[in-house]
Amino acid sequence: MRDKFLAAYDNTADDIFEYCFERVAHREIAKYLTRNIFMRTWDLISSAGSHADADSISIEKTLYRTADDHIDGFISNERSYQNYTENLWSLTLSQ
Numbered sequence: 733m734r735d736k737f738l739a740a741y742d743n744t745a746d747d748i749f750e751y752c753f754e755r756v757a758h759r760e761i762a763k764y765l766t767r768n769i770f771m772r773t774w775d776l777i778s779s780a781g782s783h784a785d786a787d788s789i790s791i792e793k794t795l796y797r798t799a800d801d802h803i804d805g806f807i808s809n810e811r812s813y814q815n816y817t818e819n820l821w822s823l824t825l826s827q
Contacts, residue, residue, distance in 0.1 A: 740791040773798045
């Protein structure tokens with residue numbers, strides 16, 4: 733399962749980032765979302781690893797489903813968006 737996930741990462745990381753960037757129009761937030769999407773997807777497929785049908789999981793489909801859910805949740809939670817951009821702005825000013 734690990735090798736399939738790494739291959740899916742190599743094949744889709746740029747596309748997932750672009751998908752996030754199109755939705756949020758902010759490069760750093762898109763990077764943040766992309767990282768979280770891959771982490772959540774890994775958690776999902778690794779927990780399914782103990783089930784008999786784990787090999788039939790389409791990692792790419794799971795990535796995009798996770799991306800939709802995660803981006804929608806992030807956008808709908810205006811507070812998390814504001815907190816993230818304020819923290820990002822603070823970090824930028826302190827450097």
